[in-house]
Amino acid sequence: MTPQSTGLANPSVKELTTTTSKSGCGCTGNSASSEMEESILERIAKHPCYSEEAHHHYARMHVAVAPACNIQCNYCNRKYDCANESRPGVVSELLTPEEAAHKVLVVASKIPQMTVLGIAGPGDPLANPEKTFRTFELIADKAPDIKLCLSTNGLMLPEYIDRIKQLNIDHVTITLNTVDPEIGAQIYSWVHYKRKRYKGVEAARILLEKQLEGLQALKEADILCKVNSVMIPGINDQHLVEVNKMIRQNGAFLHNIMPLISAPEHGTHFGLTGQRGPTSTELKTVQDNCSGNMKMMRHCRQCRADAVGLLGEDRSQEFTKDKFMEEAPEYDLTNRQQVQEGIEKFRAELKAAKEQIALDNNTLNAGAVKEKTKILVAVATKGGGLVNQHFGHAKEFQVYEVDGSEVKYVGHRKVDHFCQGGYGEKATMENIIQAISDCKAVLVSKIGESPKEKLDNAGIKVVESYDVIEKVALEFHQEFTQES
Ligand code: CLF
Ligand code: SF4
Secondary structure, eight states: OOHHHHTTTSOOHHHHHHSSOOTTOOOOOOHHHHHSOHHHHHHHTTOTTTOTTGGGTOEEEEOOOBOOOSEEETTOOTTOOOTTOOSTTOOSOOOOHHHHHHHHHHHHHHOTTEEEEEEOOBSOGGGSHHHHHHHHHHHHHHOTTSEEEEEEOSTTHHHHHHHHHHTTOOEEEEEOOOSOHHHHHHHEEEEEETTEEEEHHHHHHHHHHHHHHHHHHHHHTTOEEEEEEEEOTTTTTTTHHHHHHHHHHTTOSEEEEEEOOOOGGGOOHHHHHTOOOOOHHHHHHHHHHHTTTSOEEOOOOOOOTTOEESTTOOOGGGGOHHHHTTSOOOOOHHHHHHHHHHHHHHHHHHHHHHHHHHHHHHHHHTTSOOOOOOEEEEEOOOSTTEEOOBGGGOSEEEEEEEOSSOEEEEEEEEOOOSTTOSTTHHHHHHHHHHHTTTOSEEEESBOOHHHHHHHHHTTOEEEEOOEEHHHHHHHHHHHHHHHO
C-alpha cells in the first residue's frame, strides 16, 4: 500500500485549497447521491464500483475460482490469456476456494483499503456454484469486514437467490445486453440450461426471462443490483435506452454501459468477424441518454477475473500463486480499521473542501449569468480525488465534464505511459493526444517541456497543479471561458 493511496500522507485538503487563489472555484455535485437514502449510501460507501467517489480511495479484488460458463457470448474467449490484458474473462491462473481464501487474506493485510471481494469468472460464478459459494463462505468466516460481490450472466440467478441472501452477498451484478430476444440472438451463440443446449432467439429468450426473474428476486431480497451492458454498435447501441428503462422498472440500482472490446487477436466471434467497439463519444452519448433515468456507472475499468487494487491500477502480478502461497496470511483487522479510519478522515476533509469550493463559486457568480459552456478535461491522478500524478507516469487519464459550476466524472482513457523513454516515444505521444483530443486541458502534477509543447500545439492546454480535481478543473474552466 502506498501512503498516497490511503490519503494519509496526502497534504491536508484544507492546506491545498487555501494556498491557491479562490477565483473560479466552484462545486462538484452528485445530486443523485444527495437524494439517496442514508442507509444505501452506507452500503455503497466503501464499494469502488457502486460509488464513483469511493473508487478514488478503496480497492477491490477478484478471485478466479469459476472456470465454466453456461452460455457463449460472442465477445468472450476465455482461452486467451495475457498478463497485460485487462478485460472480463481474462485470468492468469485458476484457484481452488482454499487457495482463493488464502490469497484474499494475504491481499487484505497488504492492501488494507481492499474492501470488496468479487467473484466474476473467468466463467460464470453461478455455473460453478459450489466453488463460488465455498469461497464466499471461507471469506465471510475469516475476513468478515470484507464485502462480498458477485457478477453473473443471470441464467442461474433465480435458482441461487436464497443462498446469495444467506451468505449476506449485498452486491450482485447481472450482465444484461438486451431485452429483445431477436437482438440477443446476435449476441449469444448458445445457452445451456437444465441439461439442454439452446440456440438463436430461443436461447436469448430463456436467458432474458431468467435475468429479469433474477433482478426481481434481488429487489425482493433487498440486494443491491447493478446491471452491466456491453455496447455493441449496430447491434444493441440504439436499444440500450430501452434496456435502461426496463432494468430501472425492475429494481436495478445502477447501470454500467461498457464498450465492446473486440480486437481480432483475442479470438472472439466479434473480434474475428470485424465487429467494432464504440468510440468514447458514442459511449458517452448513450450513457448521457440514459442518465436522466437512473444512476449510471461511468468509472468501470472492465476488470480481469483476477484483478487486484484500485480500479485504475492492476496489481494482480504482485499476487500470483507462487508468491502468495509462500506467505502466511496475517489478517489484522485492527490495522485495516485504522487505515480505513484514516481514509474516512481524509474523505471528510475532501468533502468539506469541495463544499467550500462550491460556496466560494456561488459567491463569485452571485448575480452573474451562469456560464454553462461544457468542456472536457483530462486528469492524471493516483487516486485520493487529487490532481497528483506526473504526466509521464499516467497509464490512464480520468475525464471530467466541467460546466462552470459542476464537475462530473464521465470516463477514463487508457494510454501507454509516456515515460518509457527512447523508441516509440513519438508514437506514444501521438496515441495520448489522440486519446484525449476532445479535452480542452490536461491537469497534471508535473510535465516535461517537450510533451507540454506537443499538447499545446494540439490545442490541449496543460495545467500543472497539486490540488483537489474539482478546484483545478473549475479554475481552468473560468480561464477558458474568459479567453474564448
Ligand atoms: Fe468486481 Fe464487479 Fe463486484 Fe466490482 S468489478 S464483481 S461490481 S467488485 Fe467494477 Fe470491474 Fe467494472 Fe465490474 S470495475 S468490471 S463494474
Ligand atoms: Fe464469457 Fe461471461 Fe459471457 Fe460466459 S457469461 S461467455 S464467461 S462473458
